[in-house]
Amino acid sequence: MGLNHKAEKKNNGALDEVKRRIRESIRYNQPDFWLLLAIIMLLGLGTMMVFSASSASAYSLNAQSDAYTILKKQLVFAVLGVAAMLIVSMIDYKVLARFAIPFFGFCIALLVLVQLIGTTHNNAKRWLNFGIEFQPSELYKIAVILFLAYVFSRPGLSYKAVRLLGILIYIVPVGIGIGLIALQPHISCVLIVGMVMVAMMFAGRVKLPTYLCMGLCAGLLAVVVFATKSVNFEYIAERFTTFLDPEHDTSGDSYQIMQSLYAISSGGLFGKGFGKGVQKYLYLPEPYNDFILSILAEELGFVGVTLVLGLFTLFIWRGYKIARNAPDKFSSLTAFGITTLITIQVLMNVAVVTSSMPVTGISLPFFSYGGTSLVILLASMGILLNISKQSHYEKF
Numbered sequence: 001m002g003l004n005h006k007a008e009k010k011n012n013g014a015l016d017e018v019k020r021r022i023r024e025s026i027r028y029n030q031p032d033f034w035l036l037l038a039i040i041m042l043l044g045l046g047t048m049m050v051f052s053a054s055s056a057s058a059y060s061l062n063a064q065s066d067a068y069t070i071l072k073k074q075l076v077f078a079v080l081g082v083a084a085m086l087i088v089s090m091i092d093y094k095v096l097a098r099f100a101i102p103f104f105g106f107c108i109a110l111l112v113l114v115q116l117i118g119t120t121h122n123n124a125k126r127w128l129n130f131g132i133e134f135q136p137s138e139l140y141k142i143a144v145i146l147f148l149a150y151v152f153s154r155p156g157l158s159y160k161a162v163r164l165l166g167i168l169i170y171i172v173p174v175g176i177g178i179g180l181i182a183l184q185p186h187i188s189c190v191l192i193v194g195m196v197m198v199a200m201m202f203a204g205r206v207k208l209p210t211y212l213c214m215g216l217c218a219g220l221l222a223v224v225v226f227a228t229k230s231v232n233f234e235y236i237a238e239r240f241t242t243f244l245d246p247e248h249d250t251s252g253d254s255y256q257i258m259q260s261l262y263a264i265s266s267g268g269l270f271g272k273g274f275g276k277g278v279q280k281y282l283y284l285p286e287p288y289n290d291f292i293l294s295i296l297a298e299e300l301g302f303v304g305v306t307l308v309l310g311l312f313t314l315f316i317w318r319g320y321k322i323a324r325n326a327p328d329k330f331s332s333l334t335a336f337g338i339t340t341l342i343t344i345q346v347l348m349n350v351a352v353v354t355s356s357m358p359v360t361g362i363s364l365p366f367f368s369y370g371g372t373s374l375v376i377l378l379a380s381m382g383i384l385l386n387i388s389k390q391s392h393y394e395k396f
Helices: 002-028 033-054 069-089 093-098 100-117 136-153 155-161 165-182 187-203 208-228 234-244 255-267 292-325 329-353 371-389
Strands: 119-121 124-129
Touching: 033 069, 033 292, 033 371, 069 371, 093 100, 093 136, 093 329, 093 371, 100 124, 100 136, 100 165, 136 155, 136 165, 136 187, 136 329, 136 371, 165 187, 165 208, 187 208, 187 329, 255 292, 292 329, 292 371, 329 371
Parallel strands: none
Antiparallel strands: 119 124
């Protein structure tokens, strides 16, 4: 009787150990549940809003187009993006570290090709067309993050990179890419890449004199560009004028931002209802792109905007949690860089549509229409999910 009791107790102990390991596997060895939930909900809401915001504009594309034309394209990009996210999430992030520098060089080459054979839209030469049109600058954002994460995580390089003279290790390569993007011109991307780089330098524990040196170099470069008129700054000056006085030219330079403010203010607490917005009917230019948040505010109101910003807050919280608990410095810096990139774009887009900063081409992640940005964005989510899967913390 005693032997049976001991055997039963031993079996129960073994069963409890199995259950414990299963619970631990669910909690610790899976991709971050809350991050994945935020991604799925943002993508779903974003696709829904692309349909609503584009239904009127889609008719004007060509004779064969209908209300679903832009939605169909966005759905294709979303499916491709989700497939890319799943594939990338299964690739060990350590592989990315080995290819960080070649990938960065490849993106620089694409930016050079833009200057040589790029496609121009709205006086901006930002696209390459090889059967499928895409923006290399979107790919360059991720390349910069991986490149800087590699530099600041390698023992030999990181020792030099945090010191004054070590600035050349990354400032020169990244600066070349920034210069090529400025020539397109794509000033919003220049600002985003610059801010992400500064944030990653902070995370990499760069010394204060390095920041001062970088600021001096950036200032000298800006003076050179302005003096040689390498970039047309007239449209930038016009946007600053519009920002300072949005009502100075309501039928010209101020038209877009004023229509955005009309949309936001008319939404009220609960909005006019999904699909019932007015500003998308050819009042607000391309409402399914950079100003899609204005249509969301008009149709879903303050409550809808709060929900969306809450989901972005959830995403940002989990992204930085992944960075803090990442298994090594490269993965930590990569997760930090990707999360910071999304954070900056969200904040800048909200600031633009509310006239809190000058108008510039900042897309709202997961919401704004665009094939390149959505596929690359979701692929970068795969990197975050892979890092979270290999990080030891509670995922659920």
